[in-house]
Amino acid sequence: MNTPTPAHCAVIGHPIAHSLSPQIHHAFAHSLGLNVHYERILSEIPDFERTVQDFFARGGHGLNVTVPFKERAFALAAHSSPRARLAGAVNTLWMAEGQLHGCNTDGEGLVYDLKRLHADPKGQRILIIGAGGATRGVLIPLLEAGAQTLKIINRTPARATQIAEELSTQQPQFAPRLAVGSLQDTQGQWDIVINATSASLGTAGLQHGAIDYAPNALAYDMVYGAQPTPFMQHAQAQGAQRVADGLGMLVEQAASSFAIWFGQRPGTTTVRQQLRAQL
Ligand code: ATR
Numbered sequence: 001m002n003t004p005t006p007a008h009c010a011v012i013g014h015p016i017a018h019s020l021s022p023q024i025h026h027a028f029a030h031s032l033g034l035n036v037h038y039e040r041i042l043s044e045i046p047d048f049e050r051t052v053q054d055f056f057a058r059g060g061h062g063l064n065v066t067v068p069f070k071e072r073a074f075a076l077a078a079h080s081s082p083r084a085r086l087a088g089a090v091n092t093l094w095m096a097e098g099q100l101h102g103c104n105t106d107g108e109g110l111v112y113d114l115k116r117l118h119a120d121p122k123g124q125r126i127l128i129i130g131a132g133g134a135t136r137g138v139l140i141p142l143l144e145a146g147a148q149t150l151k152i153i154n155r156t157p158a159r160a161t162q163i164a165e166e167l168s169t170q171q172p173q174f175a176p177r178l179a180v181g182s183l184q185d186t187q188g189q190w191d192i193v194i195n196a197t198s199a200s201l202g203t204a205g206l207q208h209g210a211i212d213y214a215p216n217a218l219a220y221d222m223v224y225g226a227q228p229t230p231f232m233q234h235a236q237a238q239g240a241q242r243v244a245d246g247l248g249m250l251v252e253q254a255a256s257s258f259a260i261w262f263g264q265r266p267g268t269t270t271v272r273q274q275l276r277a278q279l
């Protein structure tokens with residue numbers, strides 16, 4: 001696809017100025033020798049649908065969607081994947097045969113990052129904290145990757161129950177591996193513990209029950225930062241041998257979007273190292 005006319009991609013959101021997506025996707029394109037122009041689109045709140053339609057009408061190739069439009073992107077897509085349906089949210093849009101398609105690549109991005117960290121979900125006991133959009137986006141890929149048990153605990157347990165019921169209705173084969181509970185329901189030993197809440201840890205924030213980390217367990221925070229997050233620090237103090245933040249997931253979900261649009265999954269090591277150095 002090394003044509004003189006670049007493939008036009010973008011990320012749309014509000015706000016959007018700080019999105020790292022252009023840097024990530026330009027690095028991917030460069031590494032594969034593809035001619036891609038990737039920009040940020042700031043959409044006014046009421047204009048989202050029209051802006052998306054205009055983008056593709058002008059020949060746009062692929063669109064990432066971020067806050068606060070992921071749910072509206074899901075509603076707008078004529079076709080969406082089961083994982084996007086459970087999430088009720090889409091972060092990747094493209095046109096195929098004249099119709100708008102949507103996918104949510106967050107979960108695939110998480111699974112790729114876990115594998116990179118030598119924490120392949122296959123056969124693992126996974127505890128996920130939180131029952132909001134972040135959790136919804138990753139459940140199906142974690143189960144498809146072979147998680148042995150996946151327990152969702154949440155401050156409002158009813159939200160965890162709701163997600164498990166929806167998923168069990170959509171994909172009954174996953175029901176036997178799902179469990180739910182309150183933030184105190186941490187009984188058992190865990191191989192992978194994922195923080196998918198928007199709360200930072202502390203007296204005013206997230207307070208979960210004591211966690212028994214299996215030998216070599218990984219505590220993973222979907223949030224990332226220049227320093228280990230409070231969740232990571234707490235996990236280490238509780239005995240987690242390995243901790244990671246969500247920077248890798250950010251890069252991997254972008255790689256999954258890129259693969260949908262261009263049919264090739266780029267390598268992620270260089271760009272992840274660049275972003276880490278910039279934090
Ligand atoms: P997102 O789309 O980022 O997941 P969300 O749907 O608002 O955002 O979900 C935020 C998650 O963080 C929820 O699981 C929320 O718990 P509730 O469902 O009980 O609201 C969790 N969360 C936010 N603040 C929290 C806090 N102080 N302690 C524990 N959990 C918290």
